[in-house]
Amino acid sequence: MKRRNTPTKAAVLSLLAGADSAMSHDMLLEMLEDSVDRATIYRILNRFCADGVVHRVLADDGKQYFALCEDCAQQTEHSHNHFHFRCLTCSRVECLGTEVSVNLPSGYRAENFNGVISGVCSRCG
Amino acid sequence: MKRRNTPTKAAVLSLLAGADSAMSHDMLLEMLEDSVDRATIYRILNRFCADGVVHRVLADDGKQYFALCEDCAQQTEHSHNHFHFRCLTCSRVECLGTEVSVNLPSGYRAENFNGVISGVCSRCG
DNA sequence: ATATTATTGCAATTAAGTCGCAATAATTGA
DNA sequence: TCAATTATTGCGACTTAATTGCAATAATAT
Numbered sequence: 001m002k003r004r005n006t007p008t009k010a011a012v013l014s015l016l017a018g019a020d021s022a023m024s025h026d027m028l029l030e031m032l033e034d035s036v037d038r039a040t041i042y043r044i045l046n047r048f049c050a051d052g053v054v055h056r057v058l059a060d061d062g063k064q065y066f067a068l069c070e071d072c073a074q075q076t077e078h079s080h081n082h083f084h085f086r087c088l089t090c091s092r093v094e095c096l097g098t099e100v101s102v103n104l105p106s107g108y109r110a111e112n113f114n115g116v117i118s119g120v121c122s123r124c125g
Numbered sequence: 126m127k128r129r130n131t132p133t134k135a136a137v138l139s140l141l142a143g144a145d146s147a148m149s150h151d152m153l154l155e156m157l158e159d160s161v162d163r164a165t166i167y168r169i170l171n172r173f174c175a176d177g178v179v180h181r182v183l184a185d186d187g188k189q190y191f192a193l194c195e196d197c198a199q200q201t202e203h204s205h206n207h208f209h210f211r212c213l214t215c216s217r218v219e220c221l222g223t224e225v226s227v228n229l230p231s232g233y234r235a236e237n238f239n240g241v242i243s244g245v246c247s248r249c250g
Numbered sequence: 251a252t253a254t255t256a257t258t259g260c261a262a263t264t265a266a267g268t269c270g271c272a273a274t275a276a277t278t279g280a
Numbered sequence: 281t282c283a284a285t286t287a288t289t290g291c292g293a294c295t296t297a298a299t300t301g302c303a304a305t306a307a308t309a310t
Contacts, residue, residue, distance in 0.1 A: 004276045060239045107247025114185045115240040122232025
């Protein structure tokens, strides 16, 4: 399963790189002006996740949002224990820098972290 | 919109009260042996949420889970800043007691907190 | 007992995401 | 450079979670 470079893949990547917030499938689809099939975008994003290029956030609106793994790319222990903030007004999903550590009961092993706080951001408040 | 007491509402409430973990729609439906319509359960749970009887957790499997607001019932500031743990093996969603405080950038106002960690719990690990 | 209206059941619908499969197009190697 | 291999795409159908409209039912108040 060696990965190939395709125009669409590159386009999605550059959109994510240029974005100042996490993006959903619809947002990407819209920005690509429907020149690409929905399923293709889903698949590209899933591959990015599998490859650790991007991380996935399931927001409390039930949608998945994706953001580039910028800072965490170099780290060996690839953890995403930080929160995301979803603005109920402008519906932007942005990354809150602060890493959070939750100590689990003994015997528990964490595999995935998903923390979302929704509310109103400063520019909408 | 004054609330009425119905057998189904009481049944759902007692199931939630007796559960040691958060419950999803399907789980409730199954425990009620399909004697109640799906939509009814959804509506009852949404009313419970609106009334602050129950809190809703959106887990990273894309499903909603509901748990009684036990400890937090008496508090005036009704905050749910605690994590839930979803076991990937037994798929139980349980409440992690520890309250977490995330400090937002200035000008941000939090409305909702949704924190889920998934992994393997002690009895499955 | 009766009127009011919240709640229910049913069916249809929305929305997010996935999947199978044939067609297309990156890559690899001669 | 060209052909072979196979990852990727597009299309459509499908799955799953949850919501909604509406008529029928039943809990409450008078």
